[in-house]
Amino acid sequence: MQLATQNNVRSIAFLNISTGNYHFLKDTAAKVAIRTVKDFLSYDNNIEKVTFVCIDNENYDAYQKLLNEKCVIARAQFRSQNPNELIYRYS
Numbered sequence: 001m002q003l004a005t006q007n008n009v010r011s012i013a014f015l016n017i018s019t020g021n022y023h024f025l026k027d028t029a030a031k032v033a034i035r036t037v038k039d040f041l042s043y044d045n046n047i048e049k050v051t052f053v054c055i056d057n058e059n060y061d062a063y064q065k066l067l068n069e070k071c072v073i074a075r076a077q078f079r080s081q082n083p084n085e086l087i088y089r090y091s
Contacts, residue, residue: 001047002044010046011047016030019055034066
């Protein structure tokens with residue numbers, strides 16, 4: 001995210017990788033990703049929109065539970081699958 005702000009990026013997306021075939025715990029992955037983003041945005045708010053792209057409903061549920069009201073929920077098509085996007089808007 002630091003590199004993104006150095007290049008004046010205002011929107012960034014993260015895919016929750018390793019929670020499928022590599023079996024990284026989905027709840028743990030969501031907690032780490034969200035905490036990392038929130039920590040960064042607490043001292044650098046140049047990024048206006050962070051999108052968490054979830055590869056399945058279990059990941060989506062984990063992120064939605066943790067982000068709750070701060071999310072704008074959108075559905076998207078991606079390679080003939082239907083992943084979910086959780087868009088976190090920092091305020």
